[in-house]
Amino acid sequence: MTTTNNDDVRKESPAELKRGHLLEIDATRDITTAEHDLKFWDAVRQYPMAVFWALFFCIAVVMAGFDAQLVTSFYALPAFQQRFGDLYEGSYEISAPWQTGLGMGNPIGQVLGALACGWPLERWGRRVTLGVCCIWSICFVFVQFFSTSVGMLCAGEILGGLAYGFYVVIAPAYASEICPLALRGVLTASVNLAFVIGQFIAQGCSAGLESRLDEWAYKAPFAIQWVWPVVLLIGLPFAPESPYWLVRQNRKDDARAALKKLSSQKDRPDIESVLAMIEQTDLLEQELEATTTYLDCFKGANLRRTEISIMVYLIQVIGGNPLIGYANFFFEQAGLNASDAFNMGVGNTALGFVGTCLSWLLISKFGRRTIYNSGMALMTLLLFIIGFLDLGHSHSGAIWAQATLMDIWTFIYQMTVGPICFVIISEISATRLRGKTIAITTAVQAAASVIFTVAMPYMLNSDEANWRGKAGFLFGAVSLICLIWCWYRIPESRGRTFEELDILFEKKVPARHFANYDLLQSSEDAHLSSEKADIPV
Structure with a gap:
């Protein structure tokens, strides 16, 4: 039997690695160590565009937070009550069943949208899928804006909510796949901030328009929902696709180009090493799960x-x-x-x-x-x-x-x-x-x-x-x-x-x-043990 030493394994391309190597950090030892050592602000300098695009994709989540907060706040809005409510003991109010129906429009849409997004995300990628959802949102905001009955409004909420299910999936997935280890926590946590910003804007709009008695008291907030998808559609053609998704599509050159777009020309990391780590991760997961x-x-x-x-x-x-x-x-x-x-x-x-x-x-x-x-x-x-x-x-x-x-x-x-x-x-x-x-x-x-x-x-x-x-x-x-x-x-x-x-x-x-589990050390110990036993790793 021949012995495989540490240097030989590092020289192998990820595609040539055998299953015995896959559960050890070895071929990517250097880049893994570099990722651990990279500090937050150094990562920001190396990947400034990754920060920008992760936050840009979070704009979609602002929409989801805005809509969920907006409709429930309308129940106490006099203009909304008069237009869509029923007269009860001298005053207008939205009936309890319709309150429940309108309140469930967003979450029901999210359930259906979230379950439906798996295939298009893997088929078309994060960027194209988000663009299609933005067009969908623009269309169904029209339904909400021009609603003439509470039933029509409820239908608009449910159908519009389908896109929100996509947004909540795309934003954290994209952020986690375009940024280095040091930035991953902050940028994925920004998804929650986007939710809160949407809720805050909705609360502010409703509070500011509460005294209006005409239809614009509720139509103006609906119209605001057209702003975010338009902004996203303008920026998406320039956004880099997820390098992980591109590697899974066997588009290695495009993945390399995306990594260059996400990183700084002045403080650029070793793109080939980062790309090798992405390939190794994908290879490992292919071995562990044959399908997706x-x-x-x-x-x-x-x-x-x-x-x-x-x-x-x-x-x-x-x-x-x-x-x-x-x-x-x-x-x-x-x-x-x-x-x-x-x-x-x-x-x-x-x-x-x-x-x-x-x-x-x-x-x-x-x-x-x-x-x-x-x-x-x-x-x-x-x-x-x-x-x-x-x-x-x-x-x-x-x-x-x-x-x-x-x-x-x-x-x-x-x-x-x-x-x-x-x-x-x-x-x-x-x-x-x-x-x-x-x-x-x-x-x-x-x-x-x-x-x-x-x-x-x-x-x-x-x-x-x-x-x-x-x-x-x-x-x-x-x-x-x-x-x-x-x-x-x-x-x-x-x-x-x-x-x-x-x-x-x-x-x-x-x-x-x-x-506290040290994978780098355990990998080194595994190599030493295999060399002593004169068996390949």
Whole structure:
């Protein structure tokens, strides 16, 4: 038997590597080490256009956040009530069934859109698929803008929501595939910031137009939705495609050109080494999974990766976020009039914006697992406190305390669980299955949103269960169970290349050991052992 030494393996092209080499970091040892050593600001200087294009794609997510927040805010808008509502005891209001229908339009559309996006993403790539979705959005904003009945508006919401399902999948997948390791956390977390910006703009538009009594009180916000797809369509022809997708399409020269577009001419990294790492990662995943279907997301090591991705996104819904959507309800109970309660809602969204920005600092200092679990622990505690404050006789002070705790909960959520979720799902999923994995997680999360959209009014309305703040007990208990799951199942992906993550999952390394498992050293030990045994690696 011949012996294969370290230098021989490094000289092999990724296509020539045998399966025995694939579970060791060796052919890409140098570039893997360089990725680990690259600091944040050095990465920004090397990849300035990667930062720009990742944020540019997030504009699509702004649309999704804007639409979801906009329609629900219209329920208290006098002009909207008169146009689409029914007269009841001298005043107009949107009936409960239509409120439910309109509220579910966005999440139902996201479920269908997310599940439908896997094939076009892999067939046409991120850039073309996003362009088609922008045209789709422009068309169905027309339906919303010119709606003459609440049923027509509901149809426009559902059909427009199909594109939002695509947007939420494309943005994090694209950001994770065009940037180096040092930038991956911040840029994928920007997806959550885009959501918050969309919600904040929607709240501001509704608050600013609340006093108008003509049709432009609700038509103007709908018209704003034409701005973002037009901006995207103007910029997309110049955007580089994902190098990972291009390698999977056997377009190596195009992948090389894309990497050059994403990096700086002055401080350009070794493009050939980066390209070799992408090829090696793709080769490894081809060996581990022969096909790239939705079913493959639930096979072998990918089952664990899909479970983690689904849960960290689902926790956003089942862990208390629906309750925070009713903060205005508590402000009104505390004695504020509708207008002031609405303005307090804008303040709640602003806190979320600040929290998401602060998450970038946390991401640069702490691991994903640490941030997510810490956030879950604090949020769980706050939910139980909200529940206890509602025991006994409810008074204004207790309601104000609950509303304040909701603001604090929002701040912590947007600083931890909210943005880190998008980082985790973008890093944990295999590159060949990333689009489909994120699609599945988005669909599950949106489906849960549909359920809670129906359930929340029955939990909180005074003529139904009238739980008020006691709903904190329900969400607190669910959040506690989720926290236990997080401790045992969420791995630390900070500082790991996609190739390293593939290997760690294939080796079945426990979640709590991901951070300290030294793949570079274990690869070196494997070579030494094989050389002593005189067998090839």
